[in-house]
Amino acid sequence: MPIRPENLHRYPLNWPQISRRIRFERAGGRCECTGQCGLDHPGGRCPARHGEPHPDTGSEVGLTTAHLNHTPEDVRENNLLAACQLCHLRIDHGHHRVTRSITLAARAAAAGQLGLLSETDLVRTEPPTPPRPHSERTYAAVLLQLPLPDLDQEAS
Known part of the structure; x- marks a missing residue:
């Protein structure tokens, strides 16, 4: 990266x-x-x-x-x-979420907008990476299994 x-x-x-x-x-x-x-x-x-x-x-x-x-x-x-x-x-998912929140809060403060969060709320803590069950069927494999229309039949 x-x-x-x-x-x-x-x-x-x-x-x-x-x-x-x-x-x-x-x-x-x-x-x-x-x-x-x-x-x-x-x-x-x-x-x-x-x-x-x-x-x-x-x-x-x-x-x-x-x-x-x-x-x-x-x-x-x-x-x-x-x-x-x-x-x-x-x-890095949790790290990116927290960094984005802090960046947006800092931009809002710099623009004169009052923040809803206190300074202590803006301390970086890492939330866990969300689990996603692994499947043998990938997105591409699912797409390949979609039924395709029969163009000859639709033309008649």
């Missing part, structure tokens, strides 16, 4: 090398998620591989490096996880 310019200073200078080592040397180019995203992966580990179509979404996988505690300065091995886009976004 791209790093926002305002957050670049939070990453170590050797972040590209650290991220590459996690994604390709340690993980072997495969997503390391074993359920941190809330999904129940078949075989226990997400099967998504870098550069290949994602088994659930069909889009090309771009392996990323996720910070499990959402702190870019913390590059300890046990805090980093090679993750496909789907798993990374799900891992």
